[in-house]
Structure formats: structure tokens, C-alpha cells
Amino acid sequence: MSAKLTRQNKIKELLNSKLVSSHEELVKLLKEEDIIATQATLSRDFAELGVIRTFTDKGAKYILNSEESGKQIAKLIGFEILSVEYNESMIVIRTLAGRAQGIAHYVDRLNRVEILGTVAGDDTVLVIPNTHQNISAVVGLIKRMMVEQSGTKNKLNL
Amino acid sequence: MSAKLTRQNKIKELLNSKLVSSHEELVKLLKEEDIIATQATLSRDFAELGVIRTFTDKGAKYILNSEESGKQIAKLIGFEILSVEYNESMIVIRTLAGRAQGIAHYVDRLNRVEILGTVAGDDTVLVIPNTHQNISAVVGLIKRMMVEQSGTKNKLNL
DNA sequence: AGGTTTTATGAATAAATATACAAAAAGACT
DNA sequence: AGTCTTTTTGTATATTTATTCATAAAACCT
Numbered sequence: 001m002s003a004k005l006t007r008q009n010k011i012k013e014l015l016n017s018k019l020v021s022s023h024e025e026l027v028k029l030l031k032e033e034d035i036i037a038t039q040a041t042l043s044r045d046f047a048e049l050g051v052i053r054t055f056t057d058k059g060a061k062y063i064l065n066s067e068e069s070g071k072q073i074a075k076l077i078g079f080e081i082l083s084v085e086y087n088e089s090m091i092v093i094r095t096l097a098g099r100a101q102g103i104a105h106y107v108d109r110l111n112r113v114e115i116l117g118t119v120a121g122d123d124t125v126l127v128i129p130n131t132h133q134n135i136s137a138v139v140g141l142i143k144r145m146m147v148e149q150s151g152t153k154n155k156l157n158l
Numbered sequence: 159m160s161a162k163l164t165r166q167n168k169i170k171e172l173l174n175s176k177l178v179s180s181h182e183e184l185v186k187l188l189k190e191e192d193i194i195a196t197q198a199t200l201s202r203d204f205a206e207l208g209v210i211r212t213f214t215d216k217g218a219k220y221i222l223n224s225e226e227s228g229k230q231i232a233k234l235i236g237f238e239i240l241s242v243e244y245n246e247s248m249i250v251i252r253t254l255a256g257r258a259q260g261i262a263h264y265v266d267r268l269n270r271v272e273i274l275g276t277v278a279g280d281d282t283v284l285v286i287p288n289t290h291q292n293i294s295a296v297v298g299l300i301k302r303m304m305v306e307q308s309g310t311k312n313k314l315n316l
Numbered sequence: 317a318g319g320t321t322t323t324a325t326g327a328a329t330a331a332a333t334a335t336a337c338a339a340a341a342a343g344a345c346t
Numbered sequence: 347a348g349t350c351t352t353t354t355t356g357t358a359t360a361t362t363t364a365t366t367c368a369t370a371a372a373a374c375c376t
Contacts (some may be wrong), residue, residue: 002342004354022332038356043334046213053211055204060332090248104279116243117250119279126277126284128250135366160372162324180362196326201364217334218362 007035008045008157015051020062091127091139100125165193166203169223173209178220244297249285257281 010033020026023039031038068081104120116128129138178184178239181197188195209220242251277284287296
């Protein structure tokens with residue numbers, strides 16, 4: 001495994017397990033694991049990994065992008081989307097009985113600004129786009145998402 | 159509305175509609191709307207609003223993380239509302255898992271003509287306003303209702 | 317209203333992050 | 347092996363963001 005990959009994997013691990021508030025802090029944590037890197041390198045790593053900075057009561061906190069972690073969840077769910085339809089103000093996803101909650105949860109975890117929220121029943125998910133968003137763009141987003149995750153493009157009528 | 163609230167609302171609006179890559183950039187955008195503020199103020203606003211920084215192919219991008227900022231205020235509210243957001247045709251109330259039904263029931267019981275009905279999932283309530291109703295008026299109604307319940311008006315960013 | 321406390325803000329500056337540039341390391345291909 | 351190309355990294359520095367300290371504004375009392 002390349003040095004870069006080793007380091008980035010360790011970074012993911014550390015971000016998931018510790019509260020990291022600055023690049024320099026992470027430099028030290030890495031050093032404890034015998035991985036030497038400078039702040040500049042971490043700055044680049046953060047961009048590549050899509051690390052995001054959030055605010056906590058204790059100041060900044062760097063975490064891995066939720067879209068990434070969301071994708072991990074998705075694999076566990078296993079989508080069975082039957083259809084994705086929409087009118088001018090919302091999108092309706094049809095799925096198998098009992099799957100809607102999981103799909104809605106996944107969509108939520110994507111944390112996309114384009115999406116205001118979701119409501120899930122048993123076999124239907126309602127996706128509410130944000131104001132100012134072109135709804136077909138959001139539909140595209142969802143379809144791409146689902147296809148990516150399910151790998152069953154052909155089965156779907158997308 | 160206080161100057162701070164006006165500004166923060168405009169910030170939310172701008173972050174949802176434009177790609178903002180730095181504080182200074184937002185200073186200028188705000189100035190175009192006749193809102194004068196310095197970078198220092200925006201730094202504080204970002205922390206309060208729970209704005210997060212993500213990476214795009216075009217560099218940094220600041221976006222709202224309603225879930226995060228919502229959590230900060232959640233404890234202050236009896237219902238545990240995380241956020242109240244809306245687009246041009248409906249309102250989405252986020253809450254903790256299992257609370258949505260109770261909140262929807264409460265909204266129903268208000269028996270307001272402005273509200274056509276509600277749909278509740280597990281952690282999300284959809285409020286459908288009556289035709290021709292000004293949606294922000296209905297949002298105001300809901301927020302006031304929540305504040306009445308919690309009695310913590312000033313602390314909330316609602 | 318006037319006095320007191322709390323909250324909000326700006327200017328200056330400290331602290332943190334991103335980047336330009338040069339050099340080293342790693343591959344790729346004879 | 348050697349040469350060329352690409353990728354990765356560090357140093358130094360530019361840029362950006364957070365904070366300190368002082369002041370102003372707002373809220374809160376009698």
C-alpha cells in the first residue's frame with residue numbers, strides 16, 4: 001500500500017474515532033502512529049477525502065463527508081426501487097413494502113442542500129426539494145444515487 | 159426583526175442559492191443586499207448557524223447543515239424540533255425519531271384554516287397549507303406555536 | 317426615563333489553512 | 347540500468363478564518 005493511501009486510511013480512522021480540531025492536531029496524532037506528514041499534506045488530504053468542517057460547542061471539528069458514510073449504509077440496505085415519479089413540487093419513490101424508511105433514511109443522510117426532507121410510509125417515499133431547486137435536477141440526483149447504489153440500472157425503469 | 163436575525167436569514171438564503179467560497183465573498187454578497195457586516199461577524203454567524211465547509215472541484219464551499227444547527231436548539235424545545243423548513247408548497251418539520259406523529263397530531267388539533275393537513279413519518283412531519291395561503295405566514299404560525307410550547311423564543315433561530 | 321447587564325459588532329491581530337514553487341519519490345518505458 | 351514523466355511532499359508564504367479587546371447597541375430591570 002502506498003504511503004499516501006496508508007496515511008489517508010489512518011486519517012479516516014482517526015477522524016472517526018477522535019475529535020480533531022485542526023490540521024496540526026492531526027499531524028501529532030499521525031506521528032503517534034509513526035506516520036509523518038506536514039500540515040500542507042493534510043490540507044491536500046482533506047480536500048481529496050472530502051473531509052468537512054463542522055462546528056461543535058468545543059470549536060471546529062473535522063469529520064468525513066456524510067455522503068461517503070451514507071454510501072456505506074446504502075450497501076446494507078439494498079434498494080429495490082420500483083419507480084421514481086414527480087410533479088412540480090415533490091418526488092415520489094415507490095419501493096417494496098417495508099423498504100421506504102430505509103431509503104428515506106439514506107436520502108436524508110446524503111445531506112444534500114437540494115433536498116429539504118423526506119417522509120416515508122411503508123412502500124412510498126416522498127422527497128421534498130428545496131426552494132429554488134430545479135425539480136428535475138433533484139430527480140436526476142436521486143436516480144443517479146439509486147443506480148450507483150443498487151447497480152441494477154436495467155431492472156429499473158429509470 | 160433584529161439586525162442579526164435579518165442578516166442570518168439572508169445568509170441562509172444566499173448559501174442555499176449561491177456558491178460561497180469565503181467569508182469575504184459573503185461580505186460582498188450581503189452588501190449587494192444592503193446588509194453591512196464584517197468578516198468577523200460572519201465567522202461568528204457561521205458558527206451559530208452550523209454552517210459547514212465542504213470541498214468541491216472549485217474549492218471550498220460553505221453550506222448549511224440544518225441537522226447540526228438544529229440539534230443545538232433541540233434541547234430547548236419541548237417537542238424536540240430540529241428544524242422547520244419550507245419550499246413554495248409545503249413545510250417540513252424535522253424532529254427526533256418517533257416524535258413526528260405526536261407533533262402532527264398537535265398541529266392538527268390546532269384546527270387552523272390555514273392548514274389543510276399533515277402527514278407524519280417517523281421523524282418528519284409534512285404540513286400542507288391551504289390553497290392560496292402565504293406559506294411563510296403558515297411557517298410563522300408553526301414556529302410561534304413551537305415557541306409558545308417551549309417558551310424560549312429568544313434563544314431560537316426560528 | 318435612567319441605570320445596569322447582556323449581547324452584538326468592528327478593528328486589529330493571532331491562528332489556521334491553502335498554495336506556489338522546488339525537490340524528491342515513484343512509475344513508465346525503453 | 348537510464349531517462350522521461352507524473353505524482354507526492356515539504357518549505358515558505360499567501361490567504362483565509364477565529365479571537366481578543368474595546369465599544370456600541372439592545373434588552374432588562376426598577
